[in-house]
Amino acid sequence: MIDAVLIKKDGRTAYFDLGRFGTGVVYGSEFSAAREIIRDMEEGARTPAKIVALDGVDGMTELSLTEASKQKVWQQVQDLMESGEIVKVKIAGSNPGGLLAQIGDLKAFLPISQLSEEHYPEGTQEGQQATEALAKLIGQELEVKVINVNSKKNKLIVSERDTLGVNMKELLSSYSVGQTVDGLVSGIADFGIFVRFVDNPQIEGLVHISEIDHRIIDSPKEIVSMNEAVKVKITDIKDGRVFLSLKALKNDPWEKLDEEKFASGKKVSGTVYKFNPFGAVINLDDSLQGVIHVAEYGGSEEMKKLLVVGEKYEFLVESVKADEKRIVLKPVK
Numbered sequence: 001m002i003d004a005v006l007i008k009k010d011g012r013t014a015y016f017d018l019g020r021f022g023t024g025v026v027y028g029s030e031f032s033a034a035r036e037i038i039r040d041m042e043e044g045a046r047t048p049a050k051i052v053a054l055d056g057v058d059g060m061t062e063l064s065l066t067e068a069s070k071q072k073v074w075q076q077v078q079d080l081m082e083s084g085e086i087v088k089v090k091i092a093g094s095n096p097g098g099l100l101a102q103i104g105d106l107k108a109f110l111p112i113s114q115l116s117e118e119h120y121p122e123g124t125q126e127g128q129q130a131t132e133a134l135a136k137l138i139g140q141e142l143e144v145k146v147i148n149v150n151s152k153k154n155k156l157i158v159s160e161r162d163t164l165g166v167n168m169k170e171l172l173s174s175y176s177v178g179q180t181v182d183g184l185v186s187g188i189a190d191f192g193i194f195v196r197f198v199d200n201p202q203i204e205g206l207v208h209i210s211e212i213d214h215r216i217i218d219s220p221k222e223i224v225s226m227n228e229a230v231k232v233k234i235t236d237i238k239d240g241r242v243f244l245s246l247k248a249l250k251n252d253p254w255e256k257l258d259e260e261k262f263a264s265g266k267k268v269s270g271t272v273y274k275f276n277p278f279g280a281v282i283n284l285d286d287s288l289q290g291v292i293h294v295a296e297y298g299g300s301e302e303m304k305k306l307l308v309v310g311e312k313y314e315f316l317v318e319s320v321k322a323d324e325k326r327i328v329l330k331p332v333k
Contacts, residue, residue, distance in 0.1 A: 004018055008043060009043075024049060025058075026064070050068040050071060069105075074149065074151040081148075094131065097112060098114070099137060103146070103158070108157070145158065177234050179234045181231070183244075188225075188226060190220075204242075205242035206243055206244065210247075231249055275304065277294075290317075292331070
């Protein structure tokens with residue numbers, strides 16, 4: 001990030017004085033994206049900019065104004081989280097997992113589990129009842145605190161419940177890392193699930209999606225449902241927040257790997273779970289997963305002609321990398 005002073009605007013290019021760093025330029029698609037910002041600027045105006053290339057057109061430093069603007073907004077919500085400041089947000093929408101709001105230009109998510117008791121849809125199940133209860137809050141203004149910021153994943157989580165002054169550090173003082181507790185699934189999001197403690201409903205922890213199962217999963221809904229009773233293990237307690245794991249209480253399939261069954265060259269059957277840019281993830285027996293590279297089929301389109309998600313096929317084990325918990329497969333020819 002750098003301060004830039006506008007020198008001139010020339011067609012679809014804008015030039016900036018970067019002081020001792022020389023001259024910066026905004027052009028092409030970045031100029032189009034920042035058109036409104038540049039349009040309102042006069043020569044000599046100062047603006048934050050983000051360096052995207054040191055050797056751009058004619059050797060000048062290539063800049064992005066839109067990225068700088070985004071970064072500035074993310075820093076502002078980071079400051080809100082660190083300060084614990086209460087802000088008002090207007091609820092713009094809802095889904096079965098919670099409410100959608102806006103802080104500045106950023107979309108914020110208010111999980112159902114982070115609502116105050118006043119707004120929490122008690123006794124409702126995930127589905128039509130919960131959806132209708134949440135929809136009634138659309139258009140209302142709620143006071144919230146920012147509790148999670150991740151600009152890389154475009155994730156901004158807020159809480160209404162945290163504005164009520166519950167001393168979470170004090171409530172969590174009787175719990176310790178490694179302890180197993182009974183809980184109820186109180187919220188489901190793309191990145192994980194929220195679990196409310198049965199013995200102390202004021203406490204709620206997060207199970208990140210990577211801590212739900214030993215297998216790769218696309219959605220927590222594949223494993224759990226709202227209000228489901230679960231046992232979780234406390235993996236960390238930090239700054240009045242508690243982090244949990246379902247996976248830690250499940251048998252690790254790699255600890256009882258049948259080395260003979262998955263020896264190199266052995267034929268195994270598996271179901272195609274998902275495609276990714278590198279190939280396909282295959283669900284195997286014994287709660288294990290394998291991967292097959294796209295190059296084995298000559299390309300992504302060719303692979304998808306031969307493999308269908310949800311269908312079962314036979315593969316050959318190419319290698320087992322136990323230290324990486326990885327089984328590499330290849331087609332049966």
